[in-house]
Amino acid sequence: MLLASLMVVLAANALSASAQIVVAHFITQNAYSYSQGDWTNDINTAKATGIDGFALNVALPDYELDRVATAFVAAESANFKLFFSFDMSYGWQESDMVSLVAAHASSSAMLTYDGGVLVSSFSGEANGDAFWASVKSTLANQGIKITLAPAFTSFRDPGQASALLSEFPSIDGFFNWWSWPNDVDTTLTTDTDIAYRDAAHTRGGPYIMSVSPWQFKDIDANNAWVELGDTLWNYRWLQAIQDVKPDIVEIVTWNDYAESHYIGDINPNVDLGTAAPNYVNGFPHAAWRIIAQYYISWYKTGTAPTVTNDVVVFWYRAHPKAVSCSGGWAPRMSTFPADAVFAMSLLSSPATISLDIGSTHAQFAGQVGATIGSVNFPVEDSQIPFIQIIRNGQTTKSGYGSVFVTQSCSWYNFNPFVGVIQ
Structure with missing residues (x-):
């Protein structure tokens, strides 16, 4: 499960x-x-x-x-x-x-x-x-x-x-x-x-x-x-x-x-x-x-739980907010969300969370418990996130998203894909 x-x-x-x-x-x-x-x-x-x-x-x-x-x-x-x-x-x-x-x-x-x-x-x-x-x-x-x-x-x-x-x-x-x-x-x-x-x-x-x-x-x-x-x-x-x-x-x-x-x-x-x-x-x-x-x-x-197994939960949309799609309707407030991949780490001990998509890289210091960070969408078309948990210079866990971020779309879709590195 x-x-x-x-x-x-x-x-x-x-x-x-x-x-x-x-x-x-x-x-x-x-x-x-x-x-x-x-x-x-x-x-x-x-x-x-x-x-x-x-x-x-x-x-x-x-x-x-x-x-x-x-x-x-x-x-x-x-x-x-x-x-x-x-x-x-x-x-x-x-x-x-x-x-x-x-x-x-x-x-x-x-x-x-x-x-x-x-x-x-x-x-x-x-x-x-x-x-x-x-x-x-x-x-x-x-x-x-x-x-x-x-x-x-x-x-x-x-x-x-x-x-x-x-x-x-x-x-x-x-x-x-x-x-x-x-x-x-x-x-x-x-x-x-x-x-x-x-x-x-x-x-x-x-x-x-x-x-x-x-x-x-x-x-x-x-x-x-x-x-x-x-x-x-x-x-x-x-x-x-x-x-x-x-x-x-x-x-x-x-x-x-x-x-x-x-x-x-x-x-x-x-x-x-x-x-x-x-x-x-x-x-x-x-x-x-x-x-x-x-x-x-x-x-x-009343107490933050102890995490014993490291995970990173991440979510992101499938296209930038400014793209015109061939189907659906442009949603109100579409300028509000950030064009980014968001990631939340749940860690047993501190680690670096590395976020890459296309030519764009970001990282954040994951603390014990929950920490959140993000990486902006790249300029390149058809890119997919790659996420790593790095501790003491070694990658302990890593993985990719399952949906590509594209510069074209068949439907206005601001519903995120949600994935996990575990």
């Missing part, structure tokens, strides 16, 4: 209101072709990373109900947790939401928080507080207490945290969906996290903080954008661990392929539509789970 290359000690998988919980956002629409075996594979892979559960993003009460039922069977067998994140952009009815929560509330796989079944959302503020209060009271009348921590996505401005509380007295906590810079060429701050964490804690919480590795989409002219995410997967984890200290970290996402922030394996049976395959297929992100494993352990234990 990929993660066996990084030997760290993970916290026990005991979940309670005081535990440090890590979940991953799972797009249930992409489970149309799933069997129980598919769920089991994803669950086991997530558990090996240190992930405690999936937030099931459910869009409609149709085939997803059957897939959800299968997911709970698999999760119960694996001692894995699930909870519902209702995608309110699809117009859920209260009765359908209540029915789905009630159907699985007693499952041993259902994630609870502060004595209630955890329920979250994507959006839903337009429904108003009366809607959410009715969901809670209707379930309570059935003997089911819920802990409501929605992602009301219009609440991003730190100055609106008090308005959230006054407008929605029914909520118990909050999920901050926003894990990328807000269409700006600067790194993400924790201002929103801190404001809404403090607001959520006045209600008892939880505060759920999103952590994401990337954000790129290119499926039509109105859905073509990229956010600045070059080093996001490193610094966002550090923000969670060192600054925000949320009750729950939610990785966005496990399997949203179209938005390029998947860390799960690309399931070949999933229908990606007509556009997304052009930038998803051949661009695995599995090695990002090695970084997640390291930081999850740190988040849960």
